[in-house]
Amino acid sequence: FPSHSLQAKMSRPLQARRLEGIDKNIWVEFAKLAATYSKVNLGQGFPDFPAPDFLTEAMTRALGGGNHMMHQYTRPFGHLPLVKVLAQFFEKLLGRDVDPMTNVMVTVGAYEALFCCFQAFVEEGDEVIVIEPFFDCYEAMVKMAGGTPVFVPLRPNPPKDGKLMSSADWQLDPVELASKFSKRTKAIVLNSPNNPLGKVFSRGELELIAELCVKHDVLCISDEVYEWLVYDGKQHIRMASLQGMWDRTVTIGSAGKTFSATGCKVGWVVGPDRLLQHLRTVHQNSVYVCATITQEAVAQGFQRELTLYGKPESYFVQLPKELQQKRDQLVQSLDAVGMKPIIPEGTYFLVADISQFKSDVPDDPNSDEPYDYRFAKWMVKNKGLAAIPLSNFYSEAHKKNCSNFIRFCFAKEEATLKAASDILQKWKQEKTS
Ligand code: PMP
Numbered sequence: 001f002p003s004h005s006l007q008a009k010m011s012r013p014l015q016a017r018r019l020e021g022i023d024k025n026i027w028v029e030f031a032k033l034a035a036t037y038s039k040v041n042l043g044q045g046f047p048d049f050p051a052p053d054f055l056t057e058a059m060t061r062a063l064g065g066g067n068h069m070m071h072q073y074t075r076p077f078g079h080l081p082l083v084k085v086l087a088q089f090f091e092k093l094l095g096r097d098v099d100p101m102t103n104v105m106v107t108v109g110a111y112e113a114l115f116c117c118f119q120a121f122v123e124e125g126d127e128v129i130v131i132e133p134f135f136d137c138y139e140a141m142v143k144m145a146g147g148t149p150v151f152v153p154l155r156p157n158p159p160k161d162g163k164l165m166s167s168a169d170w171q172l173d174p175v176e177l178a179s180k181f182s183k184r185t186k187a188i189v190l191n192s193p194n195n196p197l198g199k200v201f202s203r204g205e206l207e208l209i210a211e212l213c214v215k216h217d218v219l220c221i222s223d224e225v226y227e228w229l230v231y232d233g234k235q236h237i238r239m240a241s242l243q244g245m246w247d248r249t250v251t252i253g254s255a256g257k258t259f260s261a262t263g264c265k266v267g268w269v270v271g272p273d274r275l276l277q278h279l280r281t282v283h284q285n286s287v288y289v290c291a292t293i294t295q296e297a298v299a300q301g302f303q304r305e306l307t308l309y310g311k312p313e314s315y316f317v318q319l320p321k322e323l324q325q326k327r328d329q330l331v332q333s334l335d336a337v338g339m340k341p342i343i344p345e346g347t348y349f350l351v352a353d354i355s356q357f358k359s360d361v362p363d364d365p366n367s368d369e370p371y372d373y374r375f376a377k378w379m380v381k382n383k384g385l386a387a388i389p390l391s392n393f394y395s396e397a398h399k400k401n402c403s404n405f406i407r408f409c410f411a412k413e414e415a416t417l418k419a420a421s422d423i424l425q426k427w428k429q430e431k432t433s
Helices: 026-037 053-064 080-094 109-121 137-144 174-180 203-216 273-284 292-307 315-337 355-360 371-383 396-402 414-432
Strands: 104-107 127-132 148-153 185-191 219-223 249-254 267-270 349-353 405-409
Touching (some): 080 292, 109 137, 109 219, 109 249, 109 273, 127 137, 148 174, 174 203, 249 273, 315 349, 315 414, 355 371, 371 405
Parallel strands (some): 127 148, 127 185, 185 219, 219 249
Antiparallel strands (some): 104 267, 249 267, 349 405
């Protein structure tokens, strides 16, 4: 061998430049902290209760039902039974024709759907408007595609009469929102119901966004994974159903959230062929095809829900009722100890104000970490309760302005929520005694 080939260690830079600034991610660190210290984990967003029997039974049938083709590749852009039933469902929800072959694409969870959108639509130098607080991968995905995220915050309006705040009290300033649109804006990301706040955007708010999209010829990437998790009789309004928006909207969904089975990793995009054709290019050359068995099971789940649509036995009717009770249970436990919850209108998350608990974890002006990071770490290590700092859902520049909140997931068994309540009660007693 020539001598240079013996020098095994590579010395050239390895990380692609587009990963700069997005290589740090708190999920790994917080998952490890939760695994090491937590007695009760209300941090990461997944249910600890079982998925519905009809889904697990469909999964078992798909796996062992004698159709050996379930173990082979299926149609790359979506298993036929699944795209067909999704199209039927969305025809109902959007009040328009939806073609299973051209208006629906199945992905590996909503994550892949998002990734396909940013890769397909965002050019170097394009701007993408992201509403803060936001599901944190949006920023990374825009950057990986070469785009620039432009952030616009939901601003809290504290209720006057001393009532608890609702996620509806967090609103966009219309003038500020309009100021973010320019010739460089390619898309806006909308997430309603929103993770982490649980905000369900009203028709008026959606119309404001829609108007700006049409005026500036901008796409809307509408992440609606929590579409069925809406409380207090509120209605989830789909951006694609608004006048003029079908043509410029891709709607993203997730079987993981829909059927309380986040491990199944089946997602979808619904939208006009003109847009979906580009997503198909990304999907075809990255993932190619999603697992057949899970697609088959999810198709059967949707088939059941189509038959029971709007009826009391429907899972889409039952699940939000159950989750609303869980939400109320956690709201009550937090309120009782003075960790003021912001009541979410949807999703399985709620955000709580930790200001009254600051004496336990003093401010440190020299720390690089936002206060809520330090608080959440202290809480899991010392109290055994895991939650996620809200500033994780803000851009770097705005993290420090919102560091008095933490996010809890309430999609948990009764016993888990009771255990969280016991920790909070004991903590409160220690503080007052
Ligand atoms: N969008 C939002 C807003 C989410 O909260 C999540 C999951 N936490 C996803 C997309 C990804 O969903 P999936 O598990 O189907 O990939």
